Amino acid sequence: MTLLELRDVAKTFGDTIALSPTSLAIAEGSFVAIVGPSGCGKSTMFNVIAGLLTPDGGDVLVKGERVNGTTGHVGYMLQKDLLVPWRTVEDNITMAKRLTGRVSAADREEARAVARQYGLGDFLRHYPTALSGGMRQRVAFMRTLVTHQTLLLLDEPFGALDAQTRLEMQQWLLQVWRDTGRTVLFITHDVDESIFLSDRVIVMSPRPGRVVADFANPLPRPRTVDTLIEPAFIDLKTKVMRLLHREDA
Amino acid sequence: MTRKILRNVGVPILSFVLLLLVWQWVVVGFHVASYIAPRPRQAFLAVTQNWSALWPLILGTIRETVYGFFVGAALGLGLGVIMAKVPVLQRIVYPVLVLSQAVPIIALAAPLVLILGFSVTPKVVIVAWIVFFPVTVNVLDGLTHVDKDLLNLARVYGASRWRTFIHIEIPATATPLFSGLKIGATYAVTGAIIGELAASDGASLALYQEHANANLNTAAVYGTTMVMTAIGITWFLLVVGVEVFATPWQRRTVARRWRRR
Structure with missing residues (x-):
């Protein structure tokens, strides 16, 4: 299709x-x-x-x-990860929801689950400045994933x-x-x-x-x-x- | 951590002590007459011994400084946002704002008294007049330099302009906003004292100093200056404290436990 x-x-x-x-x-x-x-x-x-x-x-x-x-x-992702420095990894992942509606407990849980699944579970409460370039791009991609765009x-x-x-x-x-x-x-x-x-x-x-x-x-x-x-x-x-x-x- | 505290608190205290030592050394070493410059101890005593008379005046100055600061900060933030959002308005308003700062503030006091009388209001207006400008300039600069790709990303998500403003543009402007507020905080007390000089009919810290000067009470003159400076520094440090609290990502790698969303 x-x-x-x-x-x-x-x-x-x-x-x-x-x-x-x-x-x-x-x-x-x-x-x-x-x-x-x-x-x-x-x-x-x-x-x-x-x-x-x-x-x-x-x-x-x-x-x-x-x-x-x-x-x-x-869903949209660039070479620049565009993570916002004032939000933690978890809050960066849920950014799209924050910009379009309410971030629900389920959204937060989903963000945590995705991060854990792909090896960033220990960094949920970190600010992006603490992460390496590869990790930042992974967070950016998770942020793109949880928009649920096909x-x-x-x-x-x-x-x-x-x-x-x-x-x-x-x-x-x-x-x-x-x-x-x-x-x-x-x-x-x-x-x-x-x-x-x-x-x-x-x-x-x-x-x-x-x-x-x-x-x-x-x-x-x-x-x-x-x-x-x-x-x-x-x-x-x-x-x-x-x-x-x-x-x- | 302890090292950091030592560096951030210890060093400023040390330089303050050094300043007092230099003062002491100059006054004693050059045999400066006490009606020209007192020793630090004398100036200090002039404050503590008259504390009950000074305290209400200090409170008055603090009130003018703080009210004026908040009015100026709010005005500065508002003007910065409006000018960033409406470019036409920026071209019209910005020159007027620059003009407002070219007016010698002391020359502004007289007409303000004519308009507003001897109340607390003219002092607040003068403080606000000084404080708003660096805030406006920094906020405007911050808002016009938010990463365009980040704004595009918000658009791609389908974010409204309001939410983009609240969740992207405002936090992205936090650093320049606080720069403006810190500049404003250092000047705020100066504005309050100028206001008191020009627009006091009764008791005020500035008039107290004038009075001491007229009576050749040099220790009190210096002591009052120290008090005024202390008000300024305290207010500046409070603003810095708010900044540290409000922008944890600038110092921390991990968010505080209790910080939820």
Whole structure:
């Protein structure tokens, strides 16, 4: 079943075509990676889907409903964790509820359960400044999870982490995704990351921002570090790299 | 922890003692006449021996300082918020606020007495006049520099503007707000004394000092200055105390036990 659909969605800033008319359908429960260099319109596309930007043309549909320029229908996470320093880990996880209604005892219990399940149970009463970058991103992701949105938009969430931590976080994300069955749209400029995580790799290109390829990812799950050296991985990586490189030439 | 307390409390006390020593040393060493500058002990005694006369005056000054501070702080916060939220208003109001601070405060006292009489009100107005400005400037600055991505995140969640304001923008402005309040707190007592000088018909701490000066009671003059300073410092420390209490995340890694939501 299609959860998210873009129909000829376009966005222009002044003379710059940030996103030329783009159509896309994302199946519920899938993990789709969007890879491309900076300026290819991937973040613009995200902000249009999230409702922060209104498209100049076309429609954004979530579960068949037109949501152009409205918010409240996605979970959303950026490279910046955006944890607020004045709230504890537990209170950061429940932030969405606090901003839209009342944080109930059940919400708090859920936050604690999620944190315990994913290894942050001992840090519930800590302020975010006490946490490492990887831990902060995990808290940010938990905050996104408890919004109970089926569609999660992740914009380079691990971009600021060191390679070791990033690999751990990627495996952790796959585990959470498997546990919760959400639909993930994952932006990255790291080709390895896009292939390692996804069911499907969408390649975008700048000037004007557009989709240039849409690959099904044949790699079996679960994925491990060994996945990174499988022939199918290398094969897909080669295709994506050629597309990205052609643009540079 | 003990080291920290020692550093935060011990060092200021030490520098205060040092100041008294320098005072003592200058007065004694240079044979300064007692009608020009008393020794610290004399100034201190001038306060304690006249405590029963001074205490009501001190209370009066404290009242003016505190009332004026709260009026100024509330006004400053309100103006900062309004200007941050309505940019047009910011362009109109901000120059007027700057102008308000260019007016020599002492020149303001006379018209205030004409308008408000000799009550506590003109003193409160002068204190508020001094206090609101740093608060407004800091709050405005804080509110306009809240992380845009954080505000976008709140929008993505579907948060209302009011809730975003209460749960994101206000706490994000806590640090600059307290900076403004601390600056205001140090100046508040100055405002109260200026008000007392210009707008007192009866008893006040400022007039008490003038009186002592006229009577060549130098020890009392210095003693009163010390009292005024003590009021200022105490008020400043109280504001710092409130800040420490209200922004635990700046010093702690783990929230206090009893702190629920």
